[in-house]
Amino acid sequence: MISLAGKSVLLVIGGGIAAYKTHELVRLLKTRGAAVRIILTKAAEQFVTPLSLASISGEKVYTSLFSLTDEVEMGHIQLSRAADLLVVAPATADLIAKMASGLADDLASTALLATDKPVLIAPAMNVRMWRHPATVRNVETLKRDGLVLAGPNDGEMACGEFGPGRMAEPNEILAAIIEMLKPKAQPLAGKKVVITAGPTREPIDPVRFISNHSSGKQGYAIARAAVELGAETILVSGPVSLPIPPGVQMMPVETAQEMLEVCQGEMPADIAIFTAAVADWRVAAEAHEKIKKTGNAPPSLPLTENPDILATISREPKRPRIVVGFAAETERVREYAAEKLRKKGCDLIVANDVGRGSDVFGGDRNTVHIVSPAGVEDWPNMSKDEVAQKLMERLAQMLMPEQKAAE
Numbered sequence: 001m002i003s004l005a006g007k008s009v010l011l012v013i014g015g016g017i018a019a020y021k022t023h024e025l026v027r028l029l030k031t032r033g034a035a036v037r038i039i040l041t042k043a044a045e046q047f048v049t050p051l052s053l054a055s056i057s058g059e060k061v062y063t064s065l066f067s068l069t070d071e072v073e074m075g076h077i078q079l080s081r082a083a084d085l086l087v088v089a090p091a092t093a094d095l096i097a098k099m100a101s102g103l104a105d106d107l108a109s110t111a112l113l114a115t116d117k118p119v120l121i122a123p124a125m126n127v128r129m130w131r132h133p134a135t136v137r138n139v140e141t142l143k144r145d146g147l148v149l150a151g152p153n154d155g156e157m158a159c160g161e162f163g164p165g166r167m168a169e170p171n172e173i174l175a176a177i178i179e180m181l182k183p184k185a186q187p188l189a190g191k192k193v194v195i196t197a198g199p200t201r202e203p204i205d206p207v208r209f210i211s212n213h214s215s216g217k218q219g220y221a222i223a224r225a226a227v228e229l230g231a232e233t234i235l236v237s238g239p240v241s242l243p244i245p246p247g248v249q250m251m252p253v254e255t256a257q258e259m260l261e262v263c264q265g266e267m268p269a270d271i272a273i274f275t276a277a278v279a280d281w282r283v284a285a286e287a288h289e290k291i292k293k294t295g296n297a298p299p300s301l302p303l304t305e306n307p308d309i310l311a312t313i314s315r316e317p318k319r320p321r322i323v324v325g326f327a328a329e330t331e332r333v334r335e336y337a338a339e340k341l342r343k344k345g346c347d348l349i350v351a352n353d354v355g356r357g358s359d360v361f362g363g364d365r366n367t368v369h370i371v372s373p374a375g376v377e378d379w380p381n382m383s384k385d386e387v388a389q390k391l392m393e394r395l396a397q398m399l400m401p402e403q404k405a406a407e
């Protein structure tokens, strides 16, 4: 039996009939040695009582955001900070909607917004509520935010209908909790990973620039995955509107030349991954004043080629052990990627089709082909997070032989 001794779970109970099952969940968690603190929503108090839950958990049960004594003993921020994991069960449609939009109008939603800990939700609701586009949208948002789902299961509901929406059983929620709390393997601990992301911005004059539509999402997802595997992660990013992933060392840049200099300054590294959509050209001579409309012919802007950061780093004396490039193509994706692999001198090309209708730029999903000297591997359509995790795991495996040789 896997022990949860030393682990602390904050259980947020929502107002649904499945709330009665949380007694059993608390009992199972206590049997494994976990400390369980509980928050009840107002609606949950209609289904279970603070007294019964306090008796099983052996701890005070929290209900009110505005209870002065609770704030003195343990404020809502402290409640979520002290936990290793937050579990929402049952996660009602209402609680899910609140979490997805960041509302905080009671103790439960405030604790959930104030946390930076992993969160597991066990949804439970009527099948029509579960299938409603609003709930589907909210659940997608929560998944994108990194929350993990247990269930819901298919089956008969308290309301007499049948379908998905039954809360996962306490032993299933316990299994998900154990999975989330078990120590993660960190194969990239002690390794340095440099990632470029986003577009570059090449100035024309003080107010205008040349750039592109890169959102940076894939590169940022890779940075998150690298941190999860324990790597020292440097993210050299052009201008994007994404939050900096926790644990990442961010190096903001604007132009291709700056991006190259920062990357060179970060060498040596074990792995370098170039996801940035670097502008191929910059204006040969940036105007120091805003270029005026003269009423004559429009100005011509002679361009000059930008450095190829990927090709330059691939041929550096301090070349990282693994260099990965991306190839965004609109046609003959695999063929061009294989050619790029040779031309740029990298070890792997992640090729994706950005042709019309592909939704790669700015979207959350990606279909990629992994091109290496060994051949081409087609990955199915996945979220950019899944592509990132799979790619980082693959790169960690590629580093392994070197680690073994060094031992």
Ligand code: C5P
Pocket (backbone or CB within 6 Å): 196, 256, 274, 275, 276, 277, 278, 279, 280, 306, 307, 308, 309, 310, 311, 324, 325, 326, 327, 328, 340
């Ligand atoms: O040549 P192309 O732009 O298609 O190559 C794409 C790959 O090369 C990407 O990995 C991109 O980050 C990288 N690249 C670069 N510097 C450039 C152009 C592309 O690092 N100037």
